[in-house]
Amino acid sequence: MKIAILGGDGFVGWPTTLHLSNLGHEVHIVDNLSRRWIDTELGVQSLTPMDSIQERCRIWHDVTGRRIRFHLLDLAKEYERLKQWLAEEKPDAIIHFAEQRAAPYSMKTDRHKVYTVDNNVSATHNLLAAMVETGIDAHLVHLGTMGVYGYSSVGAPIPEGYLDVEIDTPSGKKEQEILYPTKPGSVYHMTKSLDQILFQFYAQNDGLRITDLHQGIVWGTHTDQTRKHEQLVNRFDYDGDYGTVLNRFLIQAAIGYPLTVHGTGGQTRAFIHIRDSVRCIELALGDAPKAGERVRIFNQMTETHRVRDLAEMIAKMTGAKIANLPNPRKEAPENDLIVKNDQFLALGLDPTTLEEGLLDEVVEVARKYAYRIDRSRVPAVSGWTKELGAKVERDPE
Ligand code: NAD
Ligand code: USQ
Secondary structure, eight states: OEEEEETTTSTTHHHHHHHHHHTTOEEEEEEOOHHHHHHHHHTOOOSSOOOOHHHHHHHHHHHHSOOEEEEEOOTTTOHHHHHHHHHHHOOSEEEEOOSOOOHHHHTSSHHHHHHHHHHHHHHHHHHHHHHHHHTOOOEEEEEEEGGGGOSOOOSSOBOSSEEEEEEEETTEEEEEEEEOOOOOSSHHHHHHHHHHHHHHHHHHHHOOEEEEEEEOEEEOOOOTTGGGOGGGOOOOOOSTTTOOHHHHHHHHHHTTOOEEEETTOBOEEEEEEHHHHHHHHHHHHTSOOOTTSOOEEEEEOSEEEEHHHHHHHHHHHHOOOEEEEOOOSOSOSBOOOOBOOHHHHHTTOOOOOTTTTHHHHHHHHHHHTGGGOOGGGOSOOOOSSHHHHHHOOSOOO
């Protein structure tokens, strides 16, 4: 297949690109490199030294003989170029990672809220409109988030995207299937909720074939392909805005920094290792919906964990200390979470779990590159409200 990977320079996009190229697909990355600019804005860098995207593609060719093409294009701002690119290249499948994905960054200031909504909603809508206008029949696979469901579960498992409800009508009770009601917890998560409506409309109105992957928190760093050469290494975010909880705890443990648990750590979240994330995308690609079908929604996660349990597990493993910090986020201090992921299991996913030595692997990567860490960038300082922002601890050490 000819596959366009939008956002292919990012943390999940790069290993997905290599995985699909390795399987023999013709892969094209489309990215505006905004994530690299945001690193500059925040004064941080990936824990792992990342080469330019062109250099990464050159090394991949040297190592494997396979070509990956890179196209510098802003999906949100360059609609005409996007349309022209799709018309010329006519990809068979499009994987859409190209959004601003950090919840804390999206809550930093009003400017960051506006940027996140403008970027994410325009990127998705421009893509959909251009797919219809060019008439290409590509399968669109989008990376969404588990966070669209919210975390105030009533104890029932979260289904895969849709909910059957019973409605009272004058002629008695009727069953209807609806999109599971969204309850986003940040401006970023809100944009993913808006994406869902855009997908529903374009699938129903124009017969676009769309799969939306509601992904949990991705952890780990290596896949079999990123290990093939030092310069193919994946990016690894550790800072307070882009670092996600498990990867952050692992690097904190590696550099002797107290594990930064927000509040009591009673938050339960869904997780998936990067190796399973790329495998799920491959599985979803091979199982495209037909034109006229509703949007196919998968829960892309393999296990759930409570934040304080993760911190305790890592503290036991490494001797790290735990710091219970004021929570900069407005979120339930404690929640349970049960998630259905039957569809990926049925397609053959063999989940990687936390117990398999992969935690050690991340600690090793962190120790190797510890000299690149700026400890002052570790605390999470973006508050969900001005009041919460004022209470954060800038130096838990
Ligand atoms: P990332 O920030 O590392 O990568 C996103 C890439 O998209 C970057 O290379 C960025 O430059 C590019 N991009 C952003 N806006 C663009 C635009 N307007 N035009 C062109 N390119 C643009 O993020 P990631 O961690 O790789 O996540 C990828 C996707 O998966 C995101 O949509 C995210 O919401 C979703 N997701 C990520 C996680 C996670 O834990 N990392 C979990 C669930 C879902
Ligand atoms: N947390 C801590 N300490 C930290 C960092 C986070 O206790 O140092 C807590 C947060 O308060 C939150 C939980 O850990 O309760 C998860 O935070 P996170 O930053 O790991 O994840 P989140 O903000 O939800 O976002 C990440 C990705 C996002 C993706 C989402 C999947 O950045 O792109 O959509 O995970 S999910 O969480 O399932 O919605």
